[in-house]
Amino acid sequence: xxxxxxxxxxxxxxxxxxxxxxxxxxxxxxxxxxxxxxxxxxxxxxxxxxxxxxxxxxxxxxxxxxxxxxxxxxxxxxxxxxxxxxxxxxxxxxxxxxxxxxxxxxxxxxxxxxxxxxxxxxxxxxxxxxxxxxxxxxxxxxxxxxxxxxxxxxxxxxxxxxxxxxxxxxxxxxxxxxxxxxxxxxxxxxxxxxxxxxxxxxxxxxxxxxxxxxxxxxxxxxxxxxxxxxxxxxxxxxxxxxxxxxxxxxxxxxxxxxxxxxxxxxxxxxxxxxxxxxxxxxxxxxxxxxxxxxxxxxxxxxxxxxxxxxxxxxxxxxxxxxxxxxxxxxxxxxxxxxxxxxxxxxxxxxxxxxxxxxxxxxxxxxxxxxxxxxxxxxxxxxxxxxxxxxxxxxxxxxxxxxxxxxxxxxxxxxxxxxxxxxxxxxxxxxxxxxxxxxxxxxxxxxxxxxxxxxxxxxxxxxxxxxxxxxxxxxxxxxxxxxx
Numbered sequence: 065x066x067x068x069x070x071x072x073x074x075x076x077x078x079x080x081x082x083x084x085x086x087x088x089x090x091x092x093x094x095x096x097x098x099x100x101x102x103x104x105x106x107x108x109x110x111x112x113x114x115x116x117x118x119x120x121x122x123x124x125x126x127x128x129x130x131x132x133x134x135x136x137x138x139x140x141x142x143x144x145x146x147x148x149x150x151x152x153x154x155x156x157x158x159x160x161x162x163x164x165x166x167x168x169x170x171x172x173x174x175x176x177x178x179x180x181x182x183x184x185x186x187x188x189x190x191x192x193x194x195x196x197x198x199x200x201x202x203x204x205x206x207x208x209x210x211x212x213x214x215x216x217x218x219x220x221x222x223x224x225x226x227x228x229x230x231x232x233x234x235x236x237x238x239x240x241x242x243x244x245x246x247x248x249x250x251x252x253x254x255x256x257x258x259x260x261x262x263x264x265x266x267x268x269x270x271x272x273x274x275x276x277x278x279x280x281x282x283x284x285x286x287x288x289x290x291x292x293x294x295x296x297x298x299x300x301x302x303x304x305x306x307x308x309x310x311x312x313x314x315x316x317x318x319x320x321x322x323x324x325x326x327x328x329x330x331x332x333x334x335x336x337x338x339x340x341x342x343x344x345x346x347x348x349x350x351x352x353x354x355x356x357x358x359x360x361x362x363x364x365x366x367x368x369x370x371x372x373x374x375x376x377x378x379x380x381x382x383x384x385x386x387x388x389x390x391x392x393x394x395x396x397x398x399x400x401x402x403x404x405x406x407x408x409x410x411x412x413x414x415x416x417x418x419x420x421x422x423x424x425x426x427x428x429x430x431x432x433x434x435x436x437x438x439x440x441x442x443x444x445x446x447x448x449x450x451x452x453x454x455x456x457x458x459x460x461x462x463x464x465x466x467x468x469x470x471x472x473x474x475x476x477x478x479x480x481x482x483x484x485x486x487x488x489x490x491x492x493x494x495x496x497x498x499x500x501x502x503x504x505x506x507x508x509x510x511x512x513x514x515x516x517x518x519x520x521x522x523x524x525x526x527x528x529x530x531x532x533x534x535x536x537x538x539x540x541x542x543x544x545x546x547x
Contacts, residue, residue: 082112123154245475347372354524
């Protein structure tokens with residue numbers, strides 16, 4: 065059976081915060097790549113909206129420069145860039161006032177898909193939603209895209225959802241998490257539910273444990289004010305790692321559609337058990353030869369915010385009973401790497417003796433920097449001298465599988481096109497967000513009540529020693545962080 069590709073209709077996409085960092089680094093260069101791929105139908109337009117006073121030509125020049133700075137090989141296509149920027153418009157707009165809204169209203173067309181990307185602070189979401197309706201710019205068919213953070217706790221998430229719900233139905237709201245747009249994340253579903261090989265083994269009978277790691281080499285320089293009020297739990301675990309956990313652990317949905325998939329993800333979140341304090345390790349990077357400390361980067365000499373978090377979690381259902389899920393994320397670690405590792409159990413019996421018997425199958429799903437998967441299997445080492453076993457990977461690197469001329473779309477490209485198509489499968493639903501906060505809040509409240517102080521680790525290392533012991537004391541080991 066060949067999957068049906070939903071065509072992209074002609075659209076008007078308004079990017080609030082259209083001169084901001086995210087728009088210039090990711091959104092506009094990504095849309096240019098989709099334009100070159102033929103996925104922007106003739107007549108489609110992108111309208112930047114921000115506070116800066118600028119005309120269309122000024123905005124087009126800004127985006128030319130953004131593509132030159134942040135684009136890949138496509139930035140050499142000067143003719144393509146000119147054709148692309150010809151579709152750009154700009155409106156200087158006051159998000160909390162009335163300036164510019166009448167002009168934006170006149171620009172919008174009634175016979176195309178209308179989408180609005182809120183690339184602004186969450187505090188402006190309500191004002192934007194209200195004015196879009198007050199000026200007749202959005203209707204019941206329009207779509208809005210909102211970026212994280214989706215609140216900072218359950219109460220603020222509920223308030224944010226309620227604010228958006230005053231003007232938009234849930235099926236109009238696209239809460240974007242760029243991790244879900246990665247090729248490997250979607251291939252995880254294809255591997256699980258499209259192959260007879262894995263699904264029968266995807267349970268506590270065959271899987272020993274699962275590790276989910278998102279490691280970064282960068283610190284918080286430039287984001288210190290935001291990050292110091294957030295920390296690794298709010299910035300990474302509650303959203304990115306939670307979504308990866310849901311996809312790896314959810315039950316097979318009855319159909320591949322948005323609400324059915326998200327129903328199964330929600331069940332996983334609600335089945336997560338509370339985390340015991342001794343199953344949590346918080347860390348903060350210290351100064352080393354690799355660079356300054358977190359407190360220096362955050363410009364807060366008394367900060368106890370975690371830049372690293374490792375935890376052991378359990379899902380209370382039949383499939384995952386007894387299987388621990390180990391989550392780990394941190395900044396200023398030794399390599400940039402995002403990986404899901406499914407570690408299978410040892411054989412119940414082996415005919416081999418000694419060290420040759422100590423081998424395990426591991427399915428490694430790499431999200432970055434080199435997207436792909438490999439399955440570690442055991443074979444006989446070639447050559448004479450008896451039965452010596454070695455582990456080798458059955459490797460599928462997407463760069464190799466697709467070929468040199470087939471570049472996988474960036475996560476933002478894919479997700480924005482899904483908004484235009486009206487496909488919400490890879491976007492978070494409001495009840496998912498609230499359920500994630502309902503699980504997260506008691507963990508944060510617990511360490512605050514205990515006056516927990518993060519363990520220091522050297523910048524450029526693998527994290528605090530206590531995190532290593534989280535697995536070592538149970539006879540397991542973290543996968544090495546490799547770029």
